[in-house]
Amino acid sequence: MTSDSTHRPVPATLITVAPTGAESEKSAVPALPVTLEELVTTAKECRAAGAAVVHVHIRDDDGRPTLDGARLADTVQALRAGTDLIVQLSTGGAVSDGFEPRLAVLDAGPDACSLTCGTVNFGDEVFSNPWPFIRELYARTKALGVVPEFELFDLGHIATLHRLLDDLGEPHGGHVHCDLVMGVPGGMPGNAATLVQAVSALPAGATWSATGIGRTSLPVMFAALAAGGHLRVGMEDTTTFARGRPVTANSELVERAATLAGLAQRPAMSPEQARAMLGVAGHS
Ligand code: KMH
Ligand code: ZN
DSSP, X not given: OEEOTTOOEEOOBOEEEOOOOSSXXXXXOTTSOOSHHHXXXXXXXXXXXXXXXXXXOEEOTTSOEEXXXXXXXXXXHHHHHHOOOEXXXXXXXXXXXXXXXXXXXXXXXXXXXXXXXXXXXXXXXXXXXXXXXXXXXXXXXXXXXXXXXXXXXXXXXXXXXXXXXXXXXXXXXXXXXXXXXXXXXXXXXXXXXXXXXXXXXXXXXXXXXXXXXXXXHHHHHHHHHHTTOEEEESTTTOSEEETTEEOOOHHHHHHHHHHHHHHTTOOBOOXXXXXXXXXXXXXX
């Protein structure tokens, strides 16, 4: 924690890296980490650049998205062995994944998981998250001791988050942390006005990160820093660093986020600080 000129505490910035996602293909995006070795190397580079959380989607031997349980468990172990990052597994998977395999992701024993609070059009596809699935996933996070991050793609998802907390109570770890995923074609737009509106509707005491898909990445990052939020970056969300210039490594996105956070007098927080903020227990 640093302090501003009025000596009020100004929180450091949580930087989450989402290095892979389920949408891009390795053949089209050669810098995308898809093997376990590439993922661990990426995670180490991003930790050095300022990340505290890694949001993980994995791929099979052919580079296709998979929710294979053994592979997920090996990935969690390898990331823990190689880094001190908080390991957050995606329960969103790919739009083609069914509900049961998405629920079973938690069996791989991650520190944290994503938990999307509603269905959203996703380009030409639909990312399906009906209420019974959301409720069951949340109940399992509580039973298994996994800290959820509430993914909000649209303003209506915030209403469902309130319903979930009213229904089942506070999450494991006792703290609500949300991630505004903005600029998905079909979700809320990635701009400052929408960000401010969304943040004003979040539960009292919640912390939040934001990420802007594609060309909304920078406007959302600046807006999030200005509004006191945290940042998610990575090749899941954008594969272009600047107009006409592809991202060459996830770490350069983390480095840019850490630089901007530093300029905002809110430097990147360590995984230890992030664990304290999010209520994520450490591992021996
Ligand atoms: N791949 C998207 C359909 C999450 O990780 O929880 C969903 C997604 C959200 O990426
Ligand atoms: Zn994801």
